[in-house]
Amino acid sequence: MDYVIEMLNIRKEFPGIVANNNINLQVKKGEIHALLGENGAGKSTLMNVLFGLYQPEKGEIKVRGKKVNITDPNVANEQGIGMVHQHFMLVDTFTVTENIVLGSEPKKAGTVNLKHAEEQVRELSERYGLNVDPKAKIRDISVGMQQRVEILKTLYRGAEILIFDEPTAVLTPQEIKELIDIMNSLVKEGKSIILITHKLKEIMEVCDRCTVIRKGRGIGTLDVADTNPTELASLMVGREVSFSSEKTKANPEDVFLSVKDLMVKDVRGVEMVKGLNLEVRAGEIVGIAGVDGNGQSELIEAITGLRKSEAGSIHLHNKPITNLTPRKVTQSGVSHIPQDRHKFGLILDFPIGENMVLQSYHGKPYSKKGIMNFKQIYKKAKALISEYDVRTPSAETPARSLSGGNQQKAIIGREVDRSPDLIIAAQPTRGLDVGAIEFIHQKLIEERDKGRAVLLLSFELDEIMNLSDRISVIFDGKIIADVKPEETSEQELGLLMAGNSTEKAGEQ
Amino acid sequence: MFSNRIVNILIPIISVLLGLLFGAIIMLIFGYNPVTGFAALWNGAFGDSYFIGETVRQVTPYILSGLAVAFALRSGLLNIGVEGQVFMGWLASVWIGISLDLPMVLHLPLAILAAAVAGAFWGFIPGILKAKLGVHEVIVTIMMNYIALYLSNSIVRNLLTDGADRTENVAATASLQSSWLSEMTFYSRIHYGFIIALFMAFIMWFIINRTTTGFELRAVGFNQNASKYAGMNVSKNIILAMVISGSFAGLAGAMEGLGTFGFMSIKSGFTNIGFDGIAVALLGANTAVGVILAAFLFGVLKIGALNMPTEAGVPTELVEIIIALIIFFVASSYMIRWIILRFKKEGK
Numbered sequence: 001m002d003y004v005i006e007m008l009n010i011r012k013e014f015p016g017i018v019a020n021n022n023i024n025l026q027v028k029k030g031e032i033h034a035l036l037g038e039n040g041a042g043k044s045t046l047m048n049v050l051f052g053l054y055q056p057e058k059g060e061i062k063v064r065g066k067k068v069n070i071t072d073p074n075v076a077n078e079q080g081i082g083m084v085h086q087h088f089m090l091v092d093t094f095t096v097t098e099n100i101v102l103g104s105e106p107k108k109a110g111t112v113n114l115k116h117a118e119e120q121v122r123e124l125s126e127r128y129g130l131n132v133d134p135k136a137k138i139r140d141i142s143v144g145m146q147q148r149v150e151i152l153k154t155l156y157r158g159a160e161i162l163i164f165d166e167p168t169a170v171l172t173p174q175e176i177k178e179l180i181d182i183m184n185s186l187v188k189e190g191k192s193i194i195l196i197t198h199k200l201k202e203i204m205e206v207c208d209r210c211t212v213i214r215k216g217r218g219i220g221t222l223d224v225a226d227t228n229p230t231e232l233a234s235l236m237v238g239r240e241v242s243f244s245s246e247k248t249k250a251n252p253e254d255v256f257l258s259v260k261d262l263m264v265k266d267v268r269g270v271e272m273v274k275g276l277n278l279e280v281r282a283g284e285i286v287g288i289a290g291v292d293g294n295g296q297s298e299l300i301e302a303i304t305g306l307r308k309s310e311a312g313s314i315h316l317h318n319k320p321i322t323n324l325t326p327r328k329v330t331q332s333g334v335s336h337i338p339q340d341r342h343k344f345g346l347i348l349d350f351p352i353g354e355n356m357v358l359q360s361y362h363g364k365p366y367s368k369k370g371i372m373n374f375k376q377i378y379k380k381a382k383a384l385i386s387e388y389d390v391r392t393p394s395a396e397t398p399a400r401s402l403s404g405g406n407q408q409k410a411i412i413g414r415e416v417d418r419s420p421d422l423i424i425a426a427q428p429t430r431g432l433d434v435g436a437i438e439f440i441h442q443k444l445i446e447e448r449d450k451g452r453a454v455l456l457l458s459f460e461l462d463e464i465m466n467l468s469d470r471i472s473v474i475f476d477g478k479i480i481a482d483v484k485p486e487e488t489s490e491q492e493l494g495l496l497m498a499g500n501s502t503e504k505a506g507e508q
Numbered sequence: 509m510f511s512n513r514i515v516n517i518l519i520p521i522i523s524v525l526l527g528l529l530f531g532a533i534i535m536l537i538f539g540y541n542p543v544t545g546f547a548a549l550w551n552g553a554f555g556d557s558y559f560i561g562e563t564v565r566q567v568t569p570y571i572l573s574g575l576a577v578a579f580a581l582r583s584g585l586l587n588i589g590v591e592g593q594v595f596m597g598w599l600a601s602v603w604i605g606i607s608l609d610l611p612m613v614l615h616l617p618l619a620i621l622a623a624a625v626a627g628a629f630w631g632f633i634p635g636i637l638k639a640k641l642g643v644h645e646v647i648v649t650i651m652m653n654y655i656a657l658y659l660s661n662s663i664v665r666n667l668l669t670d671g672a673d674r675t676e677n678v679a680a681t682a683s684l685q686s687s688w689l690s691e692m693t694f695y696s697r698i699h700y701g702f703i704i705a706l707f708m709a710f711i712m713w714f715i716i717n718r719t720t721t722g723f724e725l726r727a728v729g730f731n732q733n734a735s736k737y738a739g740m741n742v743s744k745n746i747i748l749a750m751v752i753s754g755s756f757a758g759l760a761g762a763m764e765g766l767g768t769f770g771f772m773s774i775k776s777g778f779t780n781i782g783f784d785g786i787a788v789a790l791l792g793a794n795t796a797v798g799v800i801l802a803a804f805l806f807g808v809l810k811i812g813a814l815n816m817p818t819e820a821g822v823p824t825e826l827v828e829i830i831i832a833l834i835i836f837f838v839a840s841s842y843m844i845r846w847i848i849l850r851f852k853k854e855g856k
Contacts, residue, residue, distance in 0.1 A: 326737060330739050
């Protein structure tokens, strides 16, 4: 069997660490090959080497059996290697076609000729069942569609080998299903796919083979048919991993957070939360399930004071906190693990240590009469860093240089350490690996057991089912159903999230 | 081989060296001897105590205007209005200096304070417009520069004098001038202001690096969303940054009004103290120490240049070109960083 891609004994060093230590990756033509590893294991480094963004210190790359020297992404493109990035690289105000041709625009007498390109895009889109409108503007289409535009971009450039970098992180369960169909139709047409992921379920579902790397070393390549999630997880983490978080039954006490008839508008002035009612009791985890864009973000921003509530009320312990400033809400005992850790959770250019006191720098002992006490700050930061296992070269390292999982652990450490009464965790494990997810889930359950109220927002049904004591389904700005995880199924939740009422869902 | 910190220090130094190198090439092209040219520049800045005095005099307002720009930039704001804030500070200090009759212990501090307040007010306006209405500070501050220029001209002509081109000299009780410093330097216009400038550099460092206010200002400068999330008042911090920046600029005006000149005159155009402050801040990497060093370099170039036509026959315009080249190379620090990293790679 011929390999379409061979990466042999790849070694890549960064100052202080060996990111890839003699890793081998061999991809057969027409297969979906998973690249599995924890955050920071070296998956992205390896793919960036393949895509020409990094030059390896040692090792060789063969494409279709021929040794090549991939010095930059253009060479990778010429070799038929395309990358579907996790963070889309699209111009919002351009159309689908304009985005696809960007960088290799078809020119006609000095002007861009889009007609022909549009036809090509339409044809490609039909062939692989992508169903993308070439004339739509990026800002008007869903995240799932935007990802397909990224796929089209690589196909348009003639890619034969597609690298998907954690493609399902941003998708809804329905969109994930559709993506899997697309990937299957791609390989049917003779393309090869490398899937970077740490979601074992996806690997089991779509992949033919799987290469596992751990801490920069290649652990081995397995046929997916001969393995199981437990084996993969322990290979990846290097120890036994439990999937369902162990937890006892919740003992809900008094209502801690109560939201009544809340109305919130988004940036554009469109009403996103439309008379929402919600209660969270002390000692329980309430999961909000819903498709992205049904008012979840606005709800959380309204509770935390980041966005104005137009009508309705929010009470904490029977005290109104509607439209208080974020600082006042925080001081009333609310912790917030924000959905977007780069935009809200961290100041990436600050040292990780100073980020640890982002919510508490203004009080003793971190400052006194307006003068910062960095000795105390770093003392606290170091304690949190070791307690929450944040892997960083030092507390002075800029938050930007940490991996996503470690950034998230730092945020969780900061937010949980303040012993809040209510923890709002928005997508707390987005983009993290099994080990980190396990850790974070454990922490949230611990906090629940200490009698704290936890409001969990997640687009991962697994996480919602696994962690919640009660699930509230949000649709079109309202909570339309309240179910117990043990009395429902993913299917029922999926239907509810699509706006079917409980009765209808029951019938189907 | 190179840590990040060293790279950050190397970049401005290499920029300056490249600027001087290209300046030398240009001198060669136009048929001047770069060695005598630079020697004249050096003598013009350090040749005797008079020149040293004049250089220090020139450096003083540059430190303050550089601090003003740097402080705003650390908070994520581009204060192009330092020039106008310098005018307002100059005007306010002279106004207090000529109109009051007080003992020095009150008069001088009051005149200096008035300059800071006037500059702060001129920074407050674009600050509040940005914070409350989202108007970009660059546009407002540019307009405020013109308002400051013509307003101060009008006040000098109509309010402070009877249609004259300059005010009377400020009272001795409000003057920063020092006869012994001046005598020591062959009657240069050096004055006590450089002590204030150095002290303010310390103040900037202290505010930015040691206070909760500075922590908030820097946080807002890097990421407004996260700052809001952390409970900081973003609007307040934007206004505060512009007010503090403006007060530094106002003090730069006081240096001219109470020190160098001792009066205010009608101006046909900008003084460029504020605009040069942008380059000083850029070259000084927006740090207090960096600003002092960069201001010193600019002062040396400006004063030394005056000697180049007489001693070496090189036109002053050429020195302006060298300064422009230095700024160009600082602005293209990305390129220099790339080259350094390239060397770093190969050095391995």
